[in-house]
Amino acid sequence: MRSTTIENPSEIQRWRDRFYAARWVLITCVLVFGSLYLTGKLAFADALLAFLLIFLAAIVVPRRARLMRADLPSKDKSTVWPDTSLKRFAQALPDPCLIVDRRAILRYRNSAATSEFPASSVGDPLAFSLRNPILLNTIDQAIKTDSRVTGEFHETVPSANWYQVSVTPLEPKNAKVGPTKRSELLVVTIVSQTAQRKHDQMRADFVANASHELRTPLTSLIGFLDTLRGPAANDAAAREKFMSIMHAQAERMSRLIDDLLSLSRIELRQHMRPTTKADMGAIAKEAIEHLHPQAGEEKVEINFINELDDATITGDRNELMQVMTNLIENAIKYGAAGKKVDVKLRSCSQHTNHKIVVDVIDYGQGIPAEHVPRLTERFYRVDAESSRRKKGTGLGLAIVKHIITRHRGDLHIFSEVGKGTKVSLHLS
Template identity: 40%
Template sequence: MPMSAATIPVSALPFPVMLIDENQIVAGLSPALAAVLGEHIKGRHFISALRQPVTLEAIETAMRTGQAVQTRWLGRDGARDTTWAVHVIPDAGRIVLTFEDRTAAEEVSQFRRDFVANVSHELRTPLTALQGFIETLRGAARNDAAARERFLGIMERESARMTQLVDDLLSLSRVEEGERQRPIQAIAIGALVAATLADLEPVIAAAQVKVTLTDDTAGASVLGDTNQLRQVFGNLIENAVKYGGTGGTLTVTLDAPAQHNALHAKGIAVHVQDRGPGIAQHHIPRLTERFYRVDTHRSRALGGTGLGLAIVKHIINRHRGRLLIKSALGQGTTFTVILPQS
């Protein structure tokens, strides 16, 4: 005949469990739960031990009805909020509580909600503009050739923004999907960066930016994915051109292979440095977040989707590399990519 839940030695259980006895006192804690709530709550009344109204109400309901109840308990692990699903089970006059850590699932759910909200917001602005211009062209501006040309130009830019957003979302999805698969192709990193600069020559020329390339790699290679690494350096160089200021200078430097503490291995560092207005320090830790922008209006005006650096971060992670960002207001910004040498 199986033992009653209340007779199980709680201290021997490997998962978070609490036992409340007939006197409503916390009579037992498993080590896993004691690590979360603290051993000191043992021997206290459950109200003073748990305190959270929703959890207390669930316990009282289980005591009153004799029926199992499910609730949740909110905790704190350092700087991180935690969420636990709590099963409250009455047993022979006692109450057994089992705790299930749902923090990761809650974070994923919140991420999805935020992601959908951000994408919706990014699409709503150009869609609203397009709808407004279509109504205007069908009405007041129907026979106004000058207005029609101006509105069609704006509509073209807004549709291009939406296309770029969709392309970046698909790119981010592909990168995340393959992030655990380490690239195995040997790539001469100096030649790749030089080719990327050549591809961006029209953008660089239009912004009248002077570019200096210094390559000390002597043909050294890294293990990588050619298309993804061109995307990384293309994004960083294009950002430096756009946000570094028209008529400015851009320096791209490839260091000789060296031991890097950030990798705990030998690697090659590539620095992309502009002399633009710089970025305030409080922005830097968030630059690689999806849709995060230092200057929302300027970024959108320049065609940014807020996903470029997120894509860069995931590609570099796939390559087991590191991305470092240094900036000072009025002095410019340096993005450094460190990749393991092949």
Template identity: 35%
Template sequence: MRQPSADERPLIRIRRRDTAAVAALGAIVILLFWMFGELGFVETLVAIATIAGLSTFYYLTVSTTLNPARGPDVDDSAPAPVDPQARAQHMLDSLPIPVLLIGAGGRIELANPAAREFLGLGSAAGHLSAVLRQPQVLEAVSTALRGQAVDPVEYSMMAPVESHVRAFVAPLRAEDDRVMPWRAMLVLSDETSIKRADRMRADFLANASHELRTPLASLAGFIETLRGHARDDSEARERFLGIMFDQTERMQRLINDLLSLSRVEMDEHVPPSSETDLAALVEDARDYLRPQLEEKAIRLTVRKPASAPAIGDRDQLMEVLLNLIENAIKYSPEGSAVQIEIAGPLMRDEAERPELVLGAQASRLTLAAPASEPRERYFAVRIRDEGKGIERRNLPRLSERFYRVDGQKSGPKEGTGLGLAIVKHIVNRHRGGFTVESALGEGSVFSVFLPVPAAVREQARESV
């Protein structure tokens, strides 16, 4: 092995010091996650052992990778020296969790790509208070900058979508900085899925037990009757069995809708990235619902462009269309018409304004709205029925779970009251909008508008 020269020895000491510092930083991160329950004991030991082994190997072999003064005896085939700082930066950039290094005055000195995406940071990081307006987190960072230990901080945001985050803050000593000897390392852990899963389990049990109580009581009563004095009454038996079948179907629909709502809420904070053609999706929905249309002799007319690309999950958007069109069919009289229109790309105010006008006496309400973005464009899907209409006082509650409008019962196949709640949560996940307009005696118009891909948005802006 080549012995280091006098010129190389200071550089070797610096790199070995940097290697030890990087290994210590990695071990601190792993220990923080173990202390707060994010990693198991075995995983923590394996991770620390791996970091220690790699660091030791590099510590012992660092001298063979240095060659500051290239001479005629230098082997050009030898690998280039590895900068520990570059290696540490590469490790940090590879982490899927947001990590930031905060310096004096709360200024962001370093942020990995996950943190930039999570906080929406640009090329210039700036101050933490400008991108994270959470007083508890800012206070914890200030405490860490004074060299004091800090407990984890939890915070929640309700807009534009609900999210729950746990912030881990730890002080880091900067030996080479006498003016500001302390830095703060901030690690953000998105716990939205965990929180929602816990709440949904509780909600599911509460809602299911409440809504299933009535049909289960009916089934128990009919079964007791059939086992008693109606045992030999064939006419009563057939009537009771028909009612029992309807109640069983209602429970099945209720459980399916509750499960669907739970799945939607689980991913509501993560917007979709795929594209879906709304024009083709409407045709598929019409084919699926054709038997219901024929059963009530309802005419379905569709006005749409050849294609209407939108950003969205195809299965969830199909669920939106099926819910809204089924409601239009369910609450329209026999022999009436249902109209579907796709318009766009439109600005937000144009997308919210219905084209299927019901008249001056109509009431209108926005049930879900996207975050204000002046450059965004939307495709709007509007569905109009010819039902009884909905009173103004009932509009704000339409998207509540299990809410049913008085006088809008739909017979033995009554809905579960979850359809519009599912629509609202899907639209929220897609960062779109959901509006309703209704007039008594004329019907209702439900509108959903969804963002378009970037290429379509730019093309629409250029054509203006």
């Protein structure tokens, strides 16, 4: 049986590499010995023998430089710092993470840090880009104590932001072993506290506003009761007048409590999208009929325009009725000067995720542009006194916003002074 020898491809490649590395030496030898032979200074056999000896020396015996290059990939990659594993760990963190050395020079930053602090640059001292004294002092304390140190700092440019910072040495120093590459590094993690701070501020403002709104009618009731029990105890005309005012104040408190409870219930179910079906055409008609007497008192005409054959969406009918009632009632109260309100249902062509658009348009005095972005804030009023006279609680649009958010819809408010206001709901 004939045996077949299959050469190892790696061996072939190794000999090719050696020949390629020695090519200039071999070319030079050919030129030198060829010249000596042609000029008669060296016999052909002697020239060939000398060339073969040099050829074997260049090809067979590996050069030291080539051996050194071959050894490079096997070196301990941990000498290059921060090493790959540490970079991957930092990159996996969702919050900004900076790796600095004990001179506070930035050695690495993950994607979150790049996005949050774009001015920071690897290789530069951290103080060049992040000049916050509390942050830099926290890093200095961690370097001095060789332990984990935490702190909080506040940035005002380009906007107000609050952060919690934690600085931890990657590996504590060991006096017996001496400093290592890993002991020279510190991990700086920065967690944004902005959303939490703003939420806490909103909660504090809400409690303060709610207390104020309830205290005003409650103080009035107590004052009138004291008057009725004292100087006006036997004054029938004064008693009738005060009883009427007390009734109005009690109604105001009742409306405010109802809106607060309604807002609380909606927030509890904010994460749960409705699963039932609701006909926005029928809801709009019912809301208009319910508010028809109020529109008559204000001498406002309500026009209903439905351009849809099918206005059925996924939603909670009671909540959507509350939305339509609030919007149309606001249009009647605050847009009465325009003498008409349009309620329009149309298909949504701007967003593929939404099916229909509901527009509630009044032609009253409109709202100044600086107030429009804040209209859905709780207890925010463009004119507080006018709102109270019209029996507003300051929570109507906040309730609308939360209901639309629960339905995964969009709320847009457009207004121009002297031309009226349009509120658009995008629903699916």
